Each structure stands twice: as C-alpha cells, then as structure tokens.
Amino acid sequence: MAHTLKLGIAGLGNAGQAVLRDLPAISEVVLGAVADVREKAVAACRAKNPHAEVHSSVEAMCQSRNIDAVWIATPNECHAVHAVAAANGGKHIICEKPMALSLSECDRMIEAAAKNRVQLLMHSKAGDPPIRKMREVITSGRIGRAIQISSWNYKSWLNYPRLPAELDTAKGGGIVFRQGSHQVDIVRCVGGGLVKSVRAVTGRWHPRFDTEGNYTAFLQFADGTPASLVFNGYGGFDMTELTWGIGEGGYPTAERAAKGSVVDAPVDPIEKYSEPTRAERRRRDGARHQPFFGLTLVSCEKGDMRQSPDGLYLYTDRGREEIPCAPFTDRAGELRRLYEAVLEGRPEFADGRWGKATLEVLLAIMESSKEGREISLQHQVPCTL
C-alpha cells in the first residue's frame, strides 16, 4: 500500500455516517468503498462520494482491491461474519462496539486477523483524550494506584428511534450491549483492564421494549480495586446536567426532545436512516469540548480525577488542578491510530483481545443478574495504554 490508507465502510447507519463525517479530518485515510444492503443509503452516499466504490454486500467489498481497511459498522450480530470476511480479504479492521455477541465469535475474529496478519482494532471511547489522560496520570505514578472507580450515566437511549435489532438482546440490542460497551471500556481502561469478577443487576423496565434499559454493576479488578457502574437509559434524569451540559460529542447537548414524543415501537430502518442522519443532525455549535460519556470519578491513593469541560480536574492535597487534553477528534483519531498501526506494523489500543475482554464483562453483567451471583472472569487482558 501507499502512504494513504483506503477505507471501506461496512454499513451506513449512524456509526458509518459518523465515519464518513470524520474522514475529511485525516488526510492519510481516504474513502475507497462503502457497502450497505439498503439501496437508499447507498445512493445517498454515492451522490456525495462519486469516487468511492459502492457495494451491496460487505463480503464483495472485502474482495475489492480499492480498499486496505474496513470499518465494520453493520448490525452487532453481523460484526463477526464481516470482520472475518475483511480479514480473509486481507483488510485491516476497525470494529464498532460491542465487538460481537459471544466470546467464540470474538475468537474467530481474532484468529482470522492473526492468520491474515491484519490489524483488528475496536472503536472505543476508552481511547478518547480524557480517558487516555486519566490512564496516563495513573501510569505516571503521580497520585498512586487507582483505589476506587465510579461511573454513572443516565441518558435517553430508549427514547430515541431504535431499530428492531437495537431492542433485541439476542441480536446485541439493549443498553448492556450497546451502551455498556463504552462504560466498561472506560472503566477497564482506567483500572488497568483486568477485571476479576462482576456482580450486577440489569432491568427491563421500558413499558414496551423488552430489552435491558438499566444496570447497576459492581466490578472488582485483579488488584482488588472496586468499580461501580450505573447506567439508566429510560430518559428521565440526564447525566449532562452534571457535566456542564456536555454530551458524548463534546458539544453542549441539544434541548430535550419535546415531551410527549415518547417512542412507542421500533422504527423501520429505511425511515430511520432517511436523510439527514443523526450524526449530521446533532448539534455541533460552539467550541468543541471533550466528550462526556456520563460522569466517571477515579480515586487514587493520593488524589481523585474527573473530567473538566476541556481536560481533567485533578484533586490532591494541593487543591484542584486542571490538566489539558489533546483535542477530541472522534473517529478521525481512531482512523489515525489504525493508519499508524498499519504503517508501523505495531499493535495499537484497543485490539481484538481488549474487545473480547470487554464483551466478557458485558455478558457477565447479564449472567450475574440472571443467576443472582458473582461471576468470575477468565479472558481479561491488561490495558496497554
């Protein structure tokens, strides 16, 4: 390959659209192809990207000579099949969260990537600048080891229009699979990665959608550090009330949707992904801050940390200090890391084994709730940051 990486995007839903949106920010990666089974989505993309190949099947795109890598943004239940297809086509991979629906699917993905000597990276909020910076503060030793990690998120996930698969746990739907991935990634990253055990209770309290809408989880790391994870996706309280109004994109959150617009049923995929997409519609006014996925408080031996609007607040016996972070570039940052990993042939965070370990935690959250007991984990890997 040349010093430009040609990317194929598998799936033009919200995640795929977000990749398209962020691609222009990194000149070393260019769009080579897109694939989607939905004609309308493909047509809209073709109109805007006339030079990119267009495929109606991911498998076909993965055989194209016009791409070096694939961003897997298809439905969760397809991640494994599509990642294996990409690897077998010799393409490097970034995979959306969750990595897959089972540990054996993860194994197949990891094996295919290894066999074909391609990079397999995970889309992960653990790689966002504030989370990396927290990890950096810990590994620097400045305030000692982590002793207590707590993460809360309350957001209106179930009140946005959702596809049927997003509301079906068997297909990777519900907030444990779809939102827990991020929270667990963040907490695992800060805590060093190696979760020893999980005790959790999940809830299915939405009046119409029979999938997880909330969970409370107690994790313990191998070094004994406890972590508390709380997520509620029903749309009452919103965590941005406690994060300067800043949400996941780093921008002030839009005003809440007018009340009364309660979502009653899953939406049709064609309707949902009619233009404009959510990625484009989201408010992007004003200066961009760092992204907030709820509120995470990290206590160490000699101080505490949490995100500030543009970096971190570090609390020690010298008072509160603000630490700046590198600008947040969203998926462009992940494309850059993929580019560097491919170019330099070295491992990058977060890889397939990391994604599998996070999935193991998610599955344990659901298993613990079902069985009413603590679950021991077997497939954890350390954070390489």
Next chain:
Amino acid sequence: MAHTLKLGIAGLGNAGQAVLRDLPAISEVVLGAVADVREKAVAACRAKNPHAEVHSSVEAMCQSRNIDAVWIATPNECHAVHAVAAANGGKHIICEKPMALSLSECDRMIEAAAKNRVQLLMHSKAGDPPIRKMREVITSGRIGRAIQISSWNYKSWLNYPRLPAELDTAKGGGIVFRQGSHQVDIVRCVGGGLVKSVRAVTGRWHPRFDTEGNYTAFLQFADGTPASLVFNGYGGFDMTELTWGIGEGGYPTAERAAKGSVVDAPVDPIEKYSEPTRAERRRRDGARHQPFFGLTLVSCEKGDMRQSPDGLYLYTDRGREEIPCAPFTDRAGELRRLYEAVLEGRPEFADGRWGKATLEVLLAIMESSKEGREISLQHQVPCTL
C-alpha cells in the same frame, strides 16, 4: 410527665453540641441535664445552661428525676451500655449513629427499651425532609416502584481533626461505621428497608490512619432492586461540587481548609472540644437549604428523582418538576418526633430495629470486603415511612 419533655444529653462532643444548638427550636423539649466525663466540656455547658443538672457519668444522669429522655451522643462503643442504662432508668432514647458496634449490642438495647416500655429512636438522615419526600413519592405510586438507587459521597472526613476512637474500627471508627450509617440509612429508606445481600470493597488508604477511608458497595433489596453506594473520605474531590455547594447542614459549604493543613495524627479530646465547637463554628450564613449527604439518584419505573437545593427534582416524561419539602430542622425535628412518639405512645421512624438493620449492612460491607464474597442479610426490617 407533663407536656414538656425534659432531655438529658449524654456526651457533649459534636453530636451533643448539635443537640444543644437545635434544642431552642422546639419549645416542647427542654434541657434537663447533661453528662460528660470531661470537666471542661461540662463546665462550658453549665455556664450556658445554669438550670440544667450536670453529671460526670451517664449512668448517674439516667437515674435523675429531672429528665424524661436521653440523647445518647457518647462514643460509639458506649452507645449500648448507655442506652441500656437510660432504658433501665425509664428514659426514652434517641441514639446517635451507628446504633452500636455489634448486632448483639443492638439486641440488648432493643430488649431494654421494650422491657422498660420506652421509645428507642435513632438519629438518622433518612428522616430528613428530602429523603422522606423521596420515600413519599415512591409509596404514593406516582412513578412506580424503585428500580435502581445510586448514592455517591466524597468528603474530607479523614482530614478533619479526629479523636483516636474515630480512627479505630474496633471502636466504631472509620468511614463505614461513622459515615456509612447515613448513606445506608438513606438508601434503605428510599428502597423500602429490606436489603437482601451486600457485596462491597472497603479501602484503608490513608497514609497514617489505619481505618476504612472509602468503600464501594453493591446492595440488592428483597424485591430485586439494586443499589450502588460509593463513599470516599480522603478529601480529594468534594461531592458538594455537584450539589450546588450545599453540604450536610443545608448551608453552602465553607471554602476548603487551606491546603497544607493535612492532619497527621489523632487529636486530643480536650483540644478538639475546646470552644468553639465545630457545630457552632460551621458556616451558617444565608438561607438554609435542604441538607445534602452527597448525591443520591433514585430511579423508578416511570421517572427519576434527586434532591434540588430546596426540595426534589422529579424527572418524568413530562419533564423536570420541582417538589418542595418541609423545612429542614436538623435534630430539632428528631426531638419533635421523639416528643410525639412519647406523647402518643406510638412507634416512630427510625426505631431500634431499623438501627440494627442498618448496622447489619455496615458489618456486611466490611465482612464482604474481608472475605471477597457476597453476604446475605437476616435482620432487615421494612421502612415504616
């Protein structure tokens, strides 16, 4: 007794001083006597309260005909002995938290109160107006049952001057016994009282004091509701940053102590309780808001709740609504409840069985951490609010 209740205060430390401070707010209760082993504390009190009896022993005060009730504010390890002495003297009781150090001590207190037909009430932040109001919203059925409770508190507990016993877990010291009492009371009250199991990790990370300084606890109620409790007392991040600067007294918290004034050793009781006491010294400027013991988020089937500065915020599909609360009167409110309970001969919240159940949770938090497993509870009682 007449329609005035004569109160004896056992112990003139912070809690006893707070009772003295709040007594004038309730005309139906008057000071009859005080008891403390420390001559200086007694002398200072006598100067301000010339009509009250003064005793150097709680047992002696409990035989006085000049009191109808005793507020037990002696060190935690003395609560049981002093409560039994009060009951055997025919005195009604309000006991500071934690109720005692063991469940068998609680049993002796409960039995003595029953045998002597006196009220045994617990000082508890679960009785504060915002917590009562949350419970009231739940029992009203307006937003359905509780499905998820989460409570965080980060405060500089270990950086205040502390007596040796406050830093000795064997004597009821450390933040599980001394601060966990409040957090568990609040969460049990909102959740209905009946905790089924506890999984927790406690930490002893203070560089000089070998007692619990933080904990993370996962509780499950008998109806399945999960609760997450996080407490950190080392003095880095302060939770009032997220509660409009309002702390436990309902007033804006004073500026932090100048940095560098780190506490290195336990303090001498005589020095600590020299005038002015902390209860008097605390900033009490401006309008009084409701008290905040950290931040507690309560999710129910149809909405969420948290405290607002002067009441509750209720989040439902109709948006955010503020619910006012009765004014916070601190220990005067508890004296009024004792007065009414005595006058009307009826049970009041929170009684001895409640205090014992909260202690059971605290002991389980420490046991779970020590043994690395979930602890099942046997002595829980429902919230009568």
